Amino acid sequence: MSLRPPSDAREPDFPAWLAGRLAGYLCRDIPEDADFAEYGLDSVAALGLYGDIEEEFGPLIEPTDIWAYPTIRRLARRLELRLPRPGGGDSVRAAFVFTGQGSQHPGMTAGLYLDSAGYRGRLDEAAEAVLPYTGRSMVDLILSGDERVHQTAFAQPALFAVGYALARTLQEAGVEPVAVLGHGIGEFAAAAVAGALTLADAAKLVAVRGAFMQYLPSGGGMLATCATPGELAELTAAEPDAGIGAVNAARATVLSGDLGALERLRDRLEAEGIACRPLRVTHAFHSPLMEPVLPRFEAVARRLPGGPPRLPYYSTVHGRFTAEPLYAPYWTEQITAPVRFADAARELLAQQVPTHIVEIGPRVVLTPFLRRLGGTDGPVCLPACPGPRSDAVDLAGVCSALDAWPLAGSSASV
Numbered sequence: 001m002s003l004r005p006p007s008d009a010r011e012p013d014f015p016a017w018l019a020g021r022l023a024g025y026l027c028r029d030i031p032e033d034a035d036f037a038e039y040g041l042d043s044v045a046a047l048g049l050y051g052d053i054e055e056e057f058g059p060l061i062e063p064t065d066i067w068a069y070p071t072i073r074r075l076a077r078r079l080e081l082r083l084p085r086p087g088g089g090d091s092v093r094a095a096f097v098f099t100g101q102g103s104q105h106p107g108m109t110a111g112l113y114l115d116s117a118g119y120r121g122r123l124d125e126a127a128e129a130v131l132p133y134t135g136r137s138m139v140d141l142i143l144s145g146d147e148r149v150h151q152t153a154f155a156q157p158a159l160f161a162v163g164y165a166l167a168r169t170l171q172e173a174g175v176e177p178v179a180v181l182g183h184g185i186g187e188f189a190a191a192a193v194a195g196a197l198t199l200a201d202a203a204k205l206v207a208v209r210g211a212f213m214q215y216l217p218s219g220g221g222m223l224a225t226c227a228t229p230g231e232l233a234e235l236t237a238a239e240p241d242a243g244i245g246a247v248n249a250a251r252a253t254v255l256s257g258d259l260g261a262l263e264r265l266r267d268r269l270e271a272e273g274i275a276c277r278p279l280r281v282t283h284a285f286h287s288p289l290m291e292p293v294l295p296r297f298e299a300v301a302r303r304l305p306g307g308p309p310r311l312p313y314y315s316t317v318h319g320r321f322t323a324e325p326l327y328a329p330y331w332t333e334q335i336t337a338p339v340r341f342a343d344a345a346r347e348l349l350a351q352q353v354p355t356h357i358v359e360i361g362p363r364v365v366l367t368p369f370l371r372r373l374g375g376t377d378g379p380v381c382l383p384a385c386p387g388p389r390s391d392a393v394d395l396a397g398v399c400s401a402l403d404a405w406p407l408a409g410s411s412a413s414v
Contacts, residue, residue: 012057012083014076021052022072032072041066053079068195068310069176077174092403095354095379096170096177096193097370098163099361100184100339102279104155106145108362109162111391113143119395122168126161129199133157133207152282156185156210159361160202163189166360166384169395173404179312179352183341183366184246184285185209187316187334194309196326201304205331208300212293213283220284223255223262226275235265245286246339249369254279254339256287290335297335301328312352319343321351341366345373356402359383363390 015032022030025045030036036046046066053061060082061075069075082091112119127138138158141149148154163186167177171193182190185206192202222245225232229247232255236243242265245256255262266276283289306327315322317333319340324330348354357379359367364383371381382398384390399405 012079014079015072017056018049018072018076021049025049030072034071036066036070057083064310073174074171074176078176080174092175092356093178093352093354094175094356094358094402095179095181095348095352096167096190096358096360097345097366098167098180098182098186098189099159099359099363099365100182100186101152101155101159101285102281103361103363103365104149104159105362105388106142106147106149108142108149108158108388109166109385109390110143110145111389112385112395113139115392116169116395118172119165119169119392122165122172123161125168126164126199126203129203130157130161130207133204133211150280150282151214153210153214156213157203157207159185160188160206162362163360164192164199164202166395167193170358170360170384170399170402170404173399175358175399175402175404177311177358178354179314179348180309181314181316181341181344181348183316184339186361189360190313191309191326194311194313196307196309196313197304201306205301205304209293209297209331209335212296213285213290216283216290216292218282219259220257220287220289221259221262222279222281222284223266224277224279225253225255225269226251227253227269229253231274235268239265241289242284243287244338245284247342248339248366249342249372252342252369256284257289258284286336286338288336293335294332298328298332301331304328306330312348314344314348316341316344320347341369342373345370349374349378354379356380356382358398358402361385363388 025048026039026041030039047063050063050066060079065078069078113123123139131137134154134157138161141154141158149158167189180190180194188202188206191197192199228251229244232244232253239261242255242257242261244253246254255265269276306325308323308325313322316339317330317337320343357370362385364386367381367383382401384395384398386394
């Protein structure tokens with residue numbers, strides 16, 4: 001069935017139309033930001049609503065979108081984004097890519113927190129979720145410019161809180177991601193946004209993960225190289241205490257392991273003309289040196305339910321799309337597994353064909369890799385926070401580029 005827009009070619013009033021249909025199913029009015037399930041929408045009614053949408057507007061969504069976008073406001077925005085534009089123009093299809101550890105810095109997103117009531121509310125919400133485990137508010141840590149944000153026990157929950165808050169702020173502005181991907185610790189925010197973890201469960205996992213890692217023995221590190229995994233295979237075979245920790249692009253591979261082994265590898269690589277750079281990290285993340293953490297972490301993770309993502313989820317553990325439930329074994333494996341970012345990002349680009357990719361994090365880290373992977377015909381890459389002093393004006397610019405609504409409670413204008 002073809003889409004039937006109004007005769008004057010304006011977009012349908014999706015919020016009003018959805019409100020009317022839902023009132024019929026629920027026998028009462030529902031606020032635009034209220035969760036459908038909380039007002040009694042069950043699977044039968046959800047399928048009825050899906051059928052109404054299909055009959056009235058054509059194939060804009062899938063039945064599962066009713067639960068993935070479970071408010072009038074969010075589902076209406078989803079319909080608007082999927083609506084064919086006059087003249088054949090493409091709708092915005094934005095993917096969210098969450099940065100990992102190393103992107104943190106003192107005062108990150110402080111300007112945005114002070115300028116935007118929407119972001120402030122979401123960061124407060126995430127900080128409250130991790131507070132029982134960290135013993136210190138991540139908001140206070142960020143606003144004070146405390147250098148302890150680089151300590152693993154604080155860096156991981158702080159980055160999770162910032163990533164979650166940025167993504168939710170964009171969603172409230174009407175930007176619904178077609179897919180999510182997370183680099184390292186960024187996977188937890190991606191999973192929470194995708195509905196595979198609740199905010200409370202993700203916060204607990206992130207906080208205990210960081211705390212357990214904080215107290216591992218020192219002596220490990222990470223080394224960024226301009227080499228391919230193949231070029232490193234023979235070298236790392238001679239150094240069993242070091243291996244590949246992440247593959248970010250074709251010639252952007254990170255080694256992780258014992259500091260002595262990394263130093264020897266650096267000397268050999270530089271002798272062959274391959275540039276290297278030690279990363280500012282406290283431990284050898286995504287390496288076998290993390291194994292002492294696994295039993296304690298898995299014991300905690302087993303008590304949390306997890307579930308399948310409700311959005312297309314690209315795993316940097318597997319390097320591909322996954323619809324599998326993100327249970328304790330996944331998060332335990334993630335601690336020592338290399339970050340297969342390049343593989344996951346390539347598959348996301350090929351399968352989802354996004355028009356835009358938004359890097360969700362406190363500063364630019366992954367955008368250069370994403371541009372290389374996408375090539376000249378790839379999507380527009382937009383960092384949510386282009387620099388250390390990013391504020392509401394920068395995020396409002398992202399919203400404008402994505403044809404989204406202005407930031408809620410913000411004085412920023414574009």
